[in-house]
Amino acid sequence: MSVTATLVERPPPRARGWPRSRVIGYAMVGFWILFGLGIVSYLIFAWNADFFAKYAPAYLKGLQTTLLLVCISMVLGAILSVPVAYGRMSSNRLLSGLAYCYVYFFRGTPLLVQTYLVYYGLGSFRTELQTVGLWDFFKDAFNCGVFAFALNTAAYQAEILRGAIESVPRGQWEGAASLGLHKLQTLRKIILPQALIVALRPYGNELILMVKASAIVAIITVYDLMGQAKLAFANSFDIQAYIWVALVYLVMVEILRHGVEWIERRITIHLKR
Amino acid sequence: MPSQNIWILLSWGPDGWIDDIAYGALVTIALALATLPIGLTIGFFVAWAKQSDEPSLRLAANIYTTVFRGLPELVTLFLFFFGVPILLQHLVRYFRPDATIDVNSFVAGMIVLSLIFSSYASEVFLSAFRAIPKGQYEGGYAIGLSNWLTMRKVILPQLLRIAFPGLENCWLSLLKDTSLVSVVGLAETLRNAYTAARVTKHAFLFYGVAAMVFLGLAVVSSFATSAILRSLGRREAQR
Numbered sequence: 001m002s003v004t005a006t007l008v009e010r011p012p013p014r015a016r017g018w019p020r021s022r023v024i025g026y027a028m029v030g031f032w033i034l035f036g037l038g039i040v041s042y043l044i045f046a047w048n049a050d051f052f053a054k055y056a057p058a059y060l061k062g063l064q065t066t067l068l069l070v071c072i073s074m075v076l077g078a079i080l081s082v083p084v085a086y087g088r089m090s091s092n093r094l095l096s097g098l099a100y101c102y103v104y105f106f107r108g109t110p111l112l113v114q115t116y117l118v119y120y121g122l123g124s125f126r127t128e129l130q131t132v133g134l135w136d137f138f139k140d141a142f143n144c145g146v147f148a149f150a151l152n153t154a155a156y157q158a159e160i161l162r163g164a165i166e167s168v169p170r171g172q173w174e175g176a177a178s179l180g181l182h183k184l185q186t187l188r189k190i191i192l193p194q195a196l197i198v199a200l201r202p203y204g205n206e207l208i209l210m211v212k213a214s215a216i217v218a219i220i221t222v223y224d225l226m227g228q229a230k231l232a233f234a235n236s237f238d239i240q241a242y243i244w245v246a247l248v249y250l251v252m253v254e255i256l257r258h259g260v261e262w263i264e265r266r267i268t269i270h271l272k273r
Numbered sequence: 274m275p276s277q278n279i280w281i282l283l284s285w286g287p288d289g290w291i292d293d294i295a296y297g298a299l300v301t302i303a304l305a306l307a308t309l310p311i312g313l314t315i316g317f318f319v320a321w322a323k324q325s326d327e328p329s330l331r332l333a334a335n336i337y338t339t340v341f342r343g344l345p346e347l348v349t350l351f352l353f354f355f356g357v358p359i360l361l362q363h364l365v366r367y368f369r370p371d372a373t374i375d376v377n378s379f380v381a382g383m384i385v386l387s388l389i390f391s392s393y394a395s396e397v398f399l400s401a402f403r404a405i406p407k408g409q410y411e412g413g414y415a416i417g418l419s420n421w422l423t424m425r426k427v428i429l430p431q432l433l434r435i436a437f438p439g440l441e442n443c444w445l446s447l448l449k450d451t452s453l454v455s456v457v458g459l460a461e462t463l464r465n466a467y468t469a470a471r472v473t474k475h476a477f478l479f480y481g482v483a484a485m486v487f488l489g490l491a492v493v494s495s496f497a498t499s500a501i502l503r504s505l506g507r508r509e510a511q512r
Contacts, residue, residue, distance in 0.1 A: 028322075109487045122477065249343065
């Protein structure tokens with residue numbers, strides 16, 4: 001056997017027996033297993049065919065409302081985030097100051113406060129809104145939710161977009177300029193393809209955060225998934241109303257998370273060595 | 274539309290609402306500050322478990338973060354606020370059949386927020402753990418420190434410094450999440466603004482004030498954290 005072979009660093013052998021970390025680890029896993037079994041056995045024990053028949057369709061409708069709310073506000077937010085990100089990166093003091101204030105306000109205050117501000121707050125200006133003809137829009141809680149969520153996510157998405165574009169090295173802009181491409185062409189053909197790879201994960205996180213945050217609209221009387229659960233709990237005083245909804249949210253978030261990871265693996269395949 | 278003078282509404286005293294909202298802001302700060310140490314401790318231990326060699330510890334810690342990061346904050350809060358009294362009631366009923374149990378909304382909020390905060394903080398701590406080279410542990414063991422002493426005296430000081438910017442973000446989102454506890458009836462900033470808006474019908478005004486309170490807290494904490502970061506940086510330079 002040569003000398004080098006003995007110098008090769010082997011992974012350390014697995015600890016044998018029962019070191020303290022293993023005891024704690026097994027205890028914790030055991031706790032989770034018991035917890036999971038407890039929930040499952042509770043759901044089986046408390047299985048109520050009437051409850052299911054009565055509320056399952058409502059939950060499905062709620063799920064639709066949640067997804068619709070998230071989709072609309074994500075898309076509107078994405079559209080709105082472009083001018084905000086442009087303002088943040090602009091060298092014009094006024095423009096960048098305005099965009100900074102916008103982003104700071106929406107990231108610095110709770111989404112719940114923003115939602116209240118739109119739903120209850122704009123009610124203070126009812127007569128003014130009626131004269132402009134916007135009252136019919138803001139009368140509906142769902143529209144108010146979409147409005148608040150779109151403004152909120154626009155601030156976050158603007159920061160994601162800005163961060164992604166700024167992560168592309170300056171040399172890429174200069175190279176494109178020396179090839180005679182103008183700014184918009186450079187952005188579309190050279191900067192964005194590189195920036196969006198960086199932005200994918202934050203966008204995915206933002207989507208997940210929006211799905212989770214969308215539960216808030218239940219408080220302003222929108223019957224989304226959470227709203228239906230609140231209604232079911234208020235009618236039946238059965239805690240499984242919330243357990244089912246928690247499971248649905250958990251599954252939804254996990255699907256999204258793994259989906260984003262899968263897409264990221266696919267689109268960064270050319271960067272792997 | 275009621276036509277009271279808004280300056281009277283915004284005054285301090287029996288006619289004004291600013292004192293109520295200021296009191297609510299104190300509750301908000303108290304809730305966030307009470308959550309912080311619990312959340313940081315749990316988050317640290319969860320991150321420690323996540324980077325351990327023992328697969329069962331890693332699994333348990335990963336389940337923890339998956340659950341509490343995957344559930345909407347509001348759902349966790351409602352589950353806890355309504356679920357735990359039912360659970361406790363079933364247990365207590367074996368001993369005293371006529372007992373009723375209520376969960377204090379401050380305590381419920383504190384526990385739920387520390388679960389959520391710790392699962393986010395654990396991710397920050399985990400990436401900080403990965404930034405610390407293995408030689409630091411080996412150095413600690415080489416001079417005869419035990420596992421726990423190495424962690425406390427060698428790793429933790431560096432860990433906190435690396436994790437600080439990430440923890441600042443967690444703190445800011447914790448501050449915002451406290452507003453959710455108003456839904457289960459804790460008289461914090463948003464709840465008091467809600468009451469004021471209900472009574473006076475000046476909804477936009479009072480929710481605007483509540484937003485400004487949260488914005489002010491964010492500004493104050495960003496000043497505080499940049500001061501802490503500066504002092505951390507100074508200490509590092511002195512080494």
